[in-house]
Amino acid sequence: MGSNLLVNYESVTAVILFGIGFTNLLLQKNLIKKIIGLNIMDTAVYLLLATQGYIEGRMAPIIVNGNTDPSLYINPVPSGLVLTGIVVSVSVSALMLALTIRLYKRYHTLNLDEILRHIQKEGH
């Protein structure tokens, strides 16, 4: 066990959120809540990434007055990575919600167990 558990409280929160989202994915029977669980996992990963780029007492990576001294600004790399991730996660949720609507139209339920039972009954 390392010694930085309490110093890294932001990362600790991210990890706990990841666990909550994962447990949601396993335990919820409702498809919409499963999707929300996956979204929580997404944001947890982004929080962990963005936390790594933060440097205490420095500014956002927007160059002020042409002063390009890197010791004034935080690390811009995680921001760029997470920006990409946020938009992709919206596409993923939209696709999953569309699939949910199709499933609901066919089986008239959001409960995964019942959907599976209907599929079994149809013999697929």
Place this chain on the structure above:
Amino acid sequence: MENFRLILLIFLVLCALFVSFSKNLLVSVVIFMSYSLIMSIIWVLLESPDLAITEAAVGAGVTSVLFFITLKRIGAIGKEHPDEQDETTKEINSRPAVKQFGKFYKGAAVTLGAAIIFALLLMVSNLPAFGDADNPYNNEVSERYLEKSIEETGAVNAVTGMILDYRAFDTFGESCVLFIAAACVLILLRDDKTDTTAKAIQDEKFEPVSDTILQTSAKILFPAILMFGIYILVNGHLSPGGGFSGGAIMGAGLILHVNAFGYKKTQRFFNEKTYKRVTVCALSFYCIAKSYSFFTGANHLESHIPLGNAGDIISSGLILPLNICVGLVVACTMYAFYTLFKKGGM
């Protein structure tokens, strides 16, 4: 400031827990929306304003709208128990073997979740300290981006310079992901066009009710929102924001317009044909423009695109047109998602 951050983080965990335990789907979605808003405040505190704007516009705004419209489409709003089971499922669930397995499954799932949290906590405790400038992540890569960003790309905002110049192909792939997602949703939710009478009835059903309060406020808000979106879009290389957040705000403005004035009025300036043309043109322009700079850069040829005076609106070479392209794709996609979810067509 540190206490404030701590309180927000605790709220974040509480929101996630409430989402999991809430029985009502609408309540879950609303709490998830506030979760995203708290997340965007945390990003302001972490000195990442780009992320904050994008999360507020995309995460809290558009994602929640998509969840709401899904609930509306399947009529789950207001239902107390969305998990209600029919008789056969109840009968199956009351069998002793199934009950026992259910208990075992729940226990195993919680144990697995706790085990994952524990393993990751072990990892976190060995990570370098939070906010320390000597962390191994803060190496020569980030230094080079910060030092050379203005000189090489002309962008004052180093994050924009990075995602639209150094790693512009990555952003191109991402815009394509959005386009592909919209295409998949189109395939999944599109109406059957052959049945015209049913479609006419359905169109009427999905036409929003004419609401004076909504229309009057939309008349004032729609130009303001569109203007704000364009401002964020074209200032992407100077201030936080850029294509993704500006585009999402413009898409939200279009969604407001369609809700207030109905599809007929919106279709006058935005229909499926416009969507196809704008998206394909924006993506092709992005691809050609970036291929040009890739070709000249890789072959040590002189690029003929002037970088301009850093800090001006018209500066930083290709970044401004690329930002506008990305913004158009995002705005069209967000609007397309909404209309496809709402009535299965544009």
